[in-house]
Amino acid sequence: MGKLLQVNNLRVKFPLKESDVLAVRDVSFWLPEGRTLGLVGESGCGKSVTAYSILNLVSPPGIIEAGGMFYRDKNILSMSEDELRSMRGKEIAMIFQEPMTSLNPVFTIGSQISESIMLHLRMNKKDAREYAVDMLSLVGIPDPHKRYDSYPHEFSGGMRQRVMIAMALSASPSILIADEPTTALDVTIQAQILDLLMKIQEEREMSLLLITHDLGIVANIADEIAVMYAGEFVEYGPTDEIFGDPLHPYTKGLFEAIPKIGENAERLKTIPGVVPAISADPGGCVFHPRCPAGSDECTEKPIPLIDCKDGRKVRCIKTDR
Secondary structure, eight states: OOEEEEEEEEEEEEOOSSOOEEEEEEEEEEEETTOEEEEEOOTTSSHHHHHHHHTTOOOTTOEEEEEEEEETTEEGGGOOHHHHHHHBTTTEEEEOSOHHHHSOTTSOHHHHHHHHHHHHHOOOHHHHHHHHHHHHHHTTOSSHHHHTTOOGGGSOHHHHHHHHHHHHHTTOOSEEEEESTTTTOOHHHHHHHHHHHHHHHHHHTOEEEEEESOHHHHHHHOSEEEEEETTEEEEEEEHHHHHHSOOSHHHHHHHHTSOOTTOOOSSOOOOOSOOOOOSSOOSSOTTGGGOTTOOGGGGSSOOOOEEOTTSOEEOOTTOOO
16 A cells, blocks of 8 residues: 655744744654545644645744655655646645635635636636636535525534535545535534545545544544544554553543443543643653653653654553564
8 A cells, every 4th residue: 555645753843032933843754545534633733734734834033843744655844836836736635724714705605616617727717717617516505507696604613524525526636635624614524524534535545634622523524543642642652552552641531521322421531631832842851740640760861752652652651563
């Protein structure tokens, strides 16, 4: 199975007057063709910054300080602006968290999709309109010929998200990055959007990088999971293995915090403490202050991702795998 996307030792910082914020530290993963990787973790852990880095879209003052990102063995960080513009949308497309901020409110839905089609597929205006209508139909927009001329504010949140999916898929990308695609949608609409993504992925044999904080979503969709905490991966491997037997204390804490149906607990379980502000490289395990199994040994030096027998990688010296 070929490595469509390879990310090696990614490091992203945001320089501030007081000190630098290290949003992403030493992140490495690969995405095979036709597979789904779920990137999970708390808000602010670096998931979205990782996604923007893949498209070289980290906004100033953010700096991609180190690492390599390769799409079909070509280094994304060494691409020219013209090459990046050609790749974005055509080879690697992205669905952003809030469609209302991604869609231009003064242009119709159809014109925005057609613009992307004309740019990447070199179609004329008439053909692009017909293709855009087909894309709206593909993602389940009712009466697509009429809705082509509608404006973003005339759509519900779920329908706007479908429009964003149609736009992202219009050039048939090899990779789709979905950044919290179901945020602020009710449960029924969430299920519809996820079913749509899975259906289209299967039909087009597309790779999917799904970014979310919802463990239930990745359990049903992802082939592999990367659990992120304070800018770094703490556990990475097959979905079934991680859900069946989480190894890192943070992963265990996340799973234990999920309410269980039929459980009559007086209080929900939580992970004590707070996520640290990462303004410098930690001297040891970044999770140590909150870890129930932590010891002085965990603070002596940075903890690498350790290979386990079942194909997983875990950033913990306490694991016995």
